[in-house]
Amino acid sequence: MPHLAPISWLTIMSISWFTLLVLAISMWWHQPLQFKATSMKQQLPSFSQWNWSVSK
Template structure:
């Protein structure tokens, strides 16, 4: 293991958990959008003019 200062270990620890949190939020967001559009395609296209 490299010789890092304790502050750098804290930054690495925080970066690791922030990356996991961001990835899980992105996965949750993509599943939410997918399921909401697949259940009601016609009404969601009329309501959502941005098409995303």
């Protein structure tokens, strides 16, 4: 049975990461729509600049 330890550890880690991801998405989703729109507007220019610098 010792050889099953790494697999179970990986499973526990992936489940915990998935739970954290779901919690973060749900917390972001339940915020006011206005706040989400402003945060998206703030993120879009930096992403377009990064995309332009990468393609250049």
